[in-house]
Amino acid sequence: MGQGILVLNAGSSSLKFSVFEVGAGGALQAMAVGQVEGLGTAPRLKAKGADGGVIADQSWTTSDVANHGQALQEIATLLRSRFSGQELAGVGHRVVHGGPNYSAPLLITPEAMDTLETFVPLAPLHQPHNLAAIRAVQEARPELPQVACFDTAFHRTQDEVAQLYGLPYEYFERGIRRYGFHGLSYEYIAATLPEVAPEIAAGRVVVAHLGSGASMCAMHHGRSVGSSMGFTALDGLLMGTRPGNLDPGIILYLLQQEGMSARDVENMLYKRSGLLGLSGIGNDMRVLQESDAPRARLAIDHFVYRISRELGGLAAVLGGIDAFVFTAGIGENSAHIRRLVCEQAKWLGIDLDAAANEQAGQRISSVGSKVSAWVVPTNEELMIARHTCKLLGL
Ligand code: AMP
Numbered sequence: 001m002g003q004g005i006l007v008l009n010a011g012s013s014s015l016k017f018s019v020f021e022v023g024a025g026g027a028l029q030a031m032a033v034g035q036v037e038g039l040g041t042a043p044r045l046k047a048k049g050a051d052g053g054v055i056a057d058q059s060w061t062t063s064d065v066a067n068h069g070q071a072l073q074e075i076a077t078l079l080r081s082r083f084s085g086q087e088l089a090g091v092g093h094r095v096v097h098g099g100p101n102y103s104a105p106l107l108i109t110p111e112a113m114d115t116l117e118t119f120v121p122l123a124p125l126h127q128p129h130n131l132a133a134i135r136a137v138q139e140a141r142p143e144l145p146q147v148a149c150f151d152t153a154f155h156r157t158q159d160e161v162a163q164l165y166g167l168p169y170e171y172f173e174r175g176i177r178r179y180g181f182h183g184l185s186y187e188y189i190a191a192t193l194p195e196v197a198p199e200i201a202a203g204r205v206v207v208a209h210l211g212s213g214a215s216m217c218a219m220h221h222g223r224s225v226g227s228s229m230g231f232t233a234l235d236g237l238l239m240g241t242r243p244g245n246l247d248p249g250i251i252l253y254l255l256q257q258e259g260m261s262a263r264d265v266e267n268m269l270y271k272r273s274g275l276l277g278l279s280g281i282g283n284d285m286r287v288l289q290e291s292d293a294p295r296a297r298l299a300i301d302h303f304v305y306r307i308s309r310e311l312g313g314l315a316a317v318l319g320g321i322d323a324f325v326f327t328a329g330i331g332e333n334s335a336h337i338r339r340l341v342c343e344q345a346k347w348l349g350i351d352l353d354a355a356a357n358e359q360a361g362q363r364i365s366s367v368g369s370k371v372s373a374w375v376v377p378t379n380e381e382l383m384i385a386r387h388t389c390k391l392l393g394l
Pocket residue numbers: 210211212213240283284285286287289328329330333334
């Protein structure tokens with residue numbers, strides 16, 4: 001076997017990884033995917049090989065695998081045992097925040113790390129874990145080149161007008177602006193459309209990334225011109241456990257009238273709201289779709305309503321749309337949600353092909369549909385691996 005690229009995506013209590021083999025001409029082949037989850041509580045490594053077969057399922061006590069460094073050691077042990085003839089050429093990381101300026105991936109250097117540290121206040125719940133994973137690799141394999149790929153980078157093509165909030169301008173200069181997230185997913189879709197749907201790739205396209213985090217992006221000529229997420233990944237659509245956009249007065253009310261602490265509010269906004277908070281049942285769309293509970297229905301209806309509102313706004317930004325693309329866990333797998341969203345979007349000229357939608361064909365709108373609708377599976381890990389290869393000249 002040849003050279004490999006390790007892709008890491010570090011969360012607060014998990015370290016997700018993928019391994020790609022770099023073939024002739026830089027072609028990338030996924031060899032393994034998995035994660036160590038439950039860091040700090042009940043650590044467990046689960047991984048699958050290229051054929052989808054389980055290659056690891058192992059649990060530890062909390063103290064054995066307590067942090068990202070130890071999780072990385074376990075992943076390295078697994079990879080050495082499975083791919084002994086393969087040399088790692090580099091590591092690509094998903095890094096949530098690239099600040100106001102980074103519009104492209106970055107080769108990690110000590111100076112780059114200093115800069116990425118300055119973005120920690122912009123994403124305090126995510127950035128420290130992303131940087132911890134980079135440091136863990138530096139300690140274990142200091143000679144390995146590493147690349148940071150930012151979730152915000154794709155949106156840096158947006159006009160200043162689109163990135164503003166209506167606060168005193170000095171706050172924009174101090175970094176309070178709409179950054180937009182899920183950029184690696186949107187970039188992958190933009191890179192894929194010329195192959196799967198060349199007729200729309202250069203057009204006005206709204207992409208809905210509907211996963212446990214959810215957002216929408218307006219693209220023109222494959223570049224971001226608007227997004228539903230803003231300063232943080234709390235903004236925009238209703239999500240699994242996050243509320244999406246909210247009157248900021250509600251936060252003031254919770255702090256001042258309900259006597260909640262900032263920490264309580266943060267916890268509610270990130271972990272107890274969204275589909276979970278509205279339904280009182282859970283954040284998994286599959287569970288809600290199968291439930292007869294009125295509040296499960298209410299949560300789904302609100303989820304769809306918010307997508308419809310956002311679609312109207314982004315269509316206005318684009319001056320009309322040529323195509324609508326669904327992606328991520330819900331977008332790729334839920335024919336039910338796609339149908340509800342497309343029914344609400346009839347006014348825009350979307351005419352769903354019910355059979356194609358049920359079969360999750362690539363194009364799910366009718367032949368005569370004025371605006372076409374598509375399902376395009378996303379692959380953020382592959383996007384990171386591509387960037388890493390490119391920056392390392394592989
Ligand atoms: P992601 O964050 O992209 O992995 O997406 C996770 C979300 O996708 C979860 O909320 C799941 O409920 C949802 N999901 C996955 N498969 C399906 C499905 N077949 N139907 C509805 N929702 C699904």
